[in-house]
Amino acid sequence: MDWQAGTVTLRATKSRRQDVLPLPVETGEVLADYLMHERPGSAGAAVFVRALKPYDRPVTSTAVQKVITRALRRSGLPYSGSHVLRHTFAADLLERGSSLKEIADLLRHRSLRTTQIYAKLDTPQLIGVALPWPGSVS
Incomplete structure (x- = not known):
């Protein structure tokens, strides 16, 4: 996610292409709240990780x-x-x-x-x- 530009880049998708999509402000705020308060601790770069052990695995x-x-x-x-x-x-x-x-x-x-x-x-x-x-x- 590029917070400054307000975009999210999708990589390794089903279509095997990379897309840059807009990140609406409201969605960005919800994601930021999730990352700061709800997301289990993980050293991985994935935004969404498992809520059960092992946490480091992406959803x-x-x-x-x-x-x-x-x-x-x-x-x-x-x-x-x-x-x-x-x-x-x-x-x-x-x-x-x-x-x-x-x-x-x-x-x-x-x-x-x-x-x-x-x-x-x-x-x-x-x-x-x-x-x-x-x-x-x-």
Whole structure:
């Protein structure tokens, strides 16, 4: 994390590329509080480390998926995997007026086609706001 620039660099990702993303002030404040008051002592550089011994090991993506799975089960929602968070995020951004390109950038998609899958459109709702085709009667 570059606290001064307000960015976070993602390395060793699934896509095997490095991305620099904005770090919103509120998120940075929460992370700083976690690092100063909640994070178990560790000599490692990982931001998120295990809460159980051995603490020096970074939290894995599998561990995060398991936490999400348990939370979804407790919520009573039908389980659809941890990607439901990405789909919800994309649909919410689209509903708030973000472009597919903006959503693709945030989800780190290389293709807008992938983003279209994530940002499923509410077609019945769109019909209510659709403008008539130029030259049409309606």
